[in-house]
Amino acid sequence: MMEDINNLMMGLGIALQGYNIMIAVIGLVLGIIVGVLPGLGGANGVAILIPVVVTMTPVTGVILLSSIYWGALYGGSITSILFNIPGEPWSVATTFDGYPMAKKGKAGLALVLSFLSHGVGGALGVILLTFFAPVIAEFALKFGPAEIFSVMLLTFSAFVGLSGKSPLKNVIAILFGFILAAVGMDIISGQLRMTYGTVVLMGGFNFVVAVIGLFGLGEIFLTVEEGLKVEGIVARVGLKDIREGMKEIIRYPKALIIGALVGCWMGLKPGGATPASFMAYGFIKQSSANKDEFGKGAPAGIIAPEAAAHGAGTSATLPMITLGIPGSPTMAVIMGGLMIFGLQPGPMLFKEHADFVWGLIASCWVGNFIGFFLVMAFAPVFASVLKVRFAILMPIIVYVCAIGAYAVSNRMIDVYYMMGFGVLGYLFKKLDYPIAPMVLALVLGDMAEQAMRQALIMGQGSPLIFFRPPIALPIMVAALIIFFWPVIAPWKAKLFAKKGEKSD
Amino acid sequence: MRKADLVVSLSFMALGIIVVFDSVQLGFQWGGNGPESGFFPFYLGVGLIISALLVLRNVRAAYKKGGWGGRLMPEGALKSILWVVVPATAMVVLTEFVGLHVAAALYLGFYMRAVGKIGWVTTVMVSILVPVSLYFTFDKFFLIPLPQGLWGAMLIPF
Numbered sequence: 001m002m003e004d005i006n007n008l009m010m011g012l013g014i015a016l017q018g019y020n021i022m023i024a025v026i027g028l029v030l031g032i033i034v035g036v037l038p039g040l041g042g043a044n045g046v047a048i049l050i051p052v053v054v055t056m057t058p059v060t061g062v063i064l065l066s067s068i069y070w071g072a073l074y075g076g077s078i079t080s081i082l083f084n085i086p087g088e089p090w091s092v093a094t095t096f097d098g099y100p101m102a103k104k105g106k107a108g109l110a111l112v113l114s115f116l117s118h119g120v121g122g123a124l125g126v127i128l129l130t131f132f133a134p135v136i137a138e139f140a141l142k143f144g145p146a147e148i149f150s151v152m153l154l155t156f157s158a159f160v161g162l163s164g165k166s167p168l169k170n171v172i173a174i175l176f177g178f179i180l181a182a183v184g185m186d187i188i189s190g191q192l193r194m195t196y197g198t199v200v201l202m203g204g205f206n207f208v209v210a211v212i213g214l215f216g217l218g219e220i221f222l223t224v225e226e227g228l229k230v231e232g233i234v235a236r237v238g239l240k241d242i243r244e245g246m247k248e249i250i251r252y253p254k255a256l257i258i259g260a261l262v263g264c265w266m267g268l269k270p271g272g273a274t275p276a277s278f279m280a281y282g283f284i285k286q287s288s289a290n291k292d293e294f295g296k297g298a299p300a301g302i303i304a305p306e307a308a309a310h311g312a313g314t315s316a317t318l319p320m321i322t323l324g325i326p327g328s329p330t331m332a333v334i335m336g337g338l339m340i341f342g343l344q345p346g347p348m349l350f351k352e353h354a355d356f357v358w359g360l361i362a363s364c365w366v367g368n369f370i371g372f373f374l375v376m377a378f379a380p381v382f383a384s385v386l387k388v389r390f391a392i393l394m395p396i397i398v399y400v401c402a403i404g405a406y407a408v409s410n411r412m413i414d415v416y417y418m419m420g421f422g423v424l425g426y427l428f429k430k431l432d433y434p435i436a437p438m439v440l441a442l443v444l445g446d447m448a449e450q451a452m453r454q455a456l457i458m459g460q461g462s463p464l465i466f467f468r469p470p471i472a473l474p475i476m477v478a479a480l481i482i483f484f485w486p487v488i489a490p491w492k493a494k495l496f497a498k499k500g501e502k503s504d
Numbered sequence: 505m506r507k508a509d510l511v512v513s514l515s516f517m518a519l520g521i522i523v524v525f526d527s528v529q530l531g532f533q534w535g536g537n538g539p540e541s542g543f544f545p546f547y548l549g550v551g552l553i554i555s556a557l558l559v560l561r562n563v564r565a566a567y568k569k570g571g572w573g574g575r576l577m578p579e580g581a582l583k584s585i586l587w588v589v590v591p592a593t594a595m596v597v598l599t600e601f602v603g604l605h606v607a608a609a610l611y612l613g614f615y616m617r618a619v620g621k622i623g624w625v626t627t628v629m630v631s632i633l634v635p636v637s638l639y640f641t642f643d644k645f646f647l648i649p650l651p652q653g654l655w656g657a658m659l660i661p662f
Contacts, residue, residue: 052646168558172516175552179523182545191541194526217592224588225581391620396634398592399608403638406604407648415596415651423589431509449544457538 004134008365011358015366020063023056024363027064028371031071032382036079036087038223040397042072042330043439044216047208048404050337058341059359063367065334066317066360070122070367072330073273073313074375077114077306078383082107082233090273090309093281097294097301104297107235111379112245113299114306115372117256121307122368124260125267125314130361133350136322140347145454146465148323150472152448154479155325158269159437161485169433177438180205181445188453200413207442208408211333213418214435216401218425220394237379252300255284259304263311267327268319273312280308314364321345321357324447329436332443509563517556523549587619603653605635 014020034045045068053061076088081098094114101110143151160170183194184204195201249256259280266276284304285294294301316327324346326332335345343353350357375382405418428435441448459465467473481488527542527549534540595611602610612631616622642648 051648052642055646055648168555168562172513172552172555172559175548175555176516176519178548179519179545179552182548186541188538189541191530193530193541193545194523196526221585221588224584389620389622391616391622392626392630394588395591395608395612395615396630398588398595399612399634400638402596402599402604402608403642403650406651407642410649412600412651415599419589419593419596426585427508427512431512433512452544453539461534 004131007134007354007358008130008362010355011360011362012365013362014059014355014359015063015362020060020359020363021366021370023060023064024067024367024370025374027067028071028074028367028374031068031073032075032078032371032375033071033385034068035072035075036382036385037393037397038079038085038087038219041088041215041219042069043211043333044219044401045072046330046333046337047211047215048400050208050333050340051404051407053337054340058338058343058353059356059363061341062334062338062356062360063363065337066363067367067371069313069330069334070364070371071374073122073310074115074118074371075382076309077118078111078375078379079386081110081114081302082235082383083386090277090313091306092274093277093305094302094309096281097296097298100295101297101299101302102233102235106297107233108237108241109244109248110297110302111235111237112241112376113249113302115375115379116245116249117259117303117306118310118375119368119372120256121260121263121309121311122314122372124307125264125311125317126361126364126368128264128315129318129364133318133322133357133361136318137347137350140323141351142471143347145451145458146468146472147475149448149451149455150466150475150479151323151325152444152451154475154482155269155444156437156441157479157483159434159440161482162269165434166432167486169431170437173428173433173435173438174441177441178445178448180210181207181442182449187446187450203409203411203413205417205442206408206414207439208333208336209405209414209417210421210442211329211439212401212405213421214425214428214439215329216397217418217422218429218435220397221422221426222429223390224394235380235383237376242376248299249303252303254287255300255303256307258283258287259307260311262304263308263313264315266308267312267315269327273309273316273328276308276312277305280304310368314368317360317364321349321360322347325444326440329439332440336443506563506567510560513556513559513563517553517560520549520552520556523552591615591619599651599653601653602655604650605639607653608638609635 015024030049031042031045034040034042046065049064049068053064056064072088073090076086076091077094077098079085079087080091080094081102084095084099086092086095098110098114101107156174159174160167181204184192184202186193192202262280262283263273263276266279267273281301281304284300285291288294288298288300313328313330316331318327320326320331320335324335324344326335338345343349343356401418402415405414406412408414425435427433428438455465456463467476523545527546530542531540532542532546591611591614595607598607598610609631612634613627616627616630617624642650
């Protein structure tokens, strides 16, 4: 504990350098803008800036990338509350009560409530990160290839079993991501795979390009299809709103705490902020005494999902830096950024690059703190970004996306891939194929394959190595149960229903 | 809607078959030093084929129940999406010749004026100022060279 605090102080020393604070503020402002704009999300904002980050030192670079994420977490709510359009997927749940409250003329209060909840959710996530990350990393040092593979399997099982969407389509998305990752050079034997003799395919598919296409262009196509009409509520956040918000939020401790806890829990597993916010909203609505209030501007209906979204966003950092498994698509892109620096996220990072890790953790504190005051003070200014006509914004977004896709590895072909991924992203969304697990599979593909093959070599071909006690076995069993949960759950329900009939 | 579902799952199946073929060629069994290169992709391909088959079965069941179902996109949406996709693709192709920034300037101007019906002044201002500022940010400040195309170097002399 003391050691952690000492380390945190050291990290703060790095994060609080003038230059790094400036970078954090720039990142936050960009992040909030990206968050406010529907169709441009955190994952995309981070992906576009990865080429820029390469020119910086690793700590400064990761501060920029993560600040964009914190900013985007805050920014999405502004659009939800004032325009009834979710600026980010994780702020969909905020539109349910945030917009009605704003419509009643209490837009300022709704914004303050949202930001305060974000602050609390974020703080809980960062506390979790500070004190648990070292413990988990220490534990993860014992992991061999079999354990690493089992943790990854658990990650992907969580998508299949718990996402609530079609499990089959989840499986397909994951397999597709892995296949894209396998194209190009085989990292173990050096053989070329699935290149069909073309030089173009030898380089494989870069996931940053995929993210820009899938999340950026895909979203734009959807927005165009829906015919975006932006009609907002004019809001100002005054001191009165802040005072009232503080008073109000204390009256709903349950929503705040449940929201933050649900968020942190969901952030640890992959899936991230979006399901967390929905879950927290549903939870608090179910357990509320007056359910009728919800949907009409209930404060609890803003507090819970917002605290959850930010809690999930920050706690998603934990599995990323301790295990090398990102808890959300945006984290996956940030992790990709680290890998470009040659930093392999995982337990060894704590040993080998302690200054970097603690700089990152400290910047979570600093970034969330500064971000809170930025949105509090300038929410209306950021909202005015949406006054720019979509016909102006849209081509600029496409242009910036093209820059990002090209600059990742200076290949023109990546820009074409980006267009392709854009169309794919649109089709995926329309047909209910999930995008997040596919991106994660693309990011983790090489690592997963390497872990699997190394484990098999260790086990001399026997797959039983994945079930070796003490660590791999329980993880693997959990992974299998979660994977088959969509099959088990109805079967279990049937079983219990039959028992019920007999006892009648 | 279900037609699109059908087409997409069939394409996934085709992809799975391609992957399996490729892995078999590479060798997907236990080689001299552990699993061969095609080992992992082979099972991915097999999994993809099986999952796609199951999706097809679901589509068939749904088709028997309710026909082809609703449209994939609302009326008129395809047109507005093509209005985004085609100019954007044109920009990418144009980049090969005149470089990204010049192509983007043309693209911005075209989209804002022809599709967005934005006033001339705004159109010209934005389509010049945005590429110029991005040029200086990326190419000059961060020293990230963006594609110049065949004639780009002549078009941007500074």
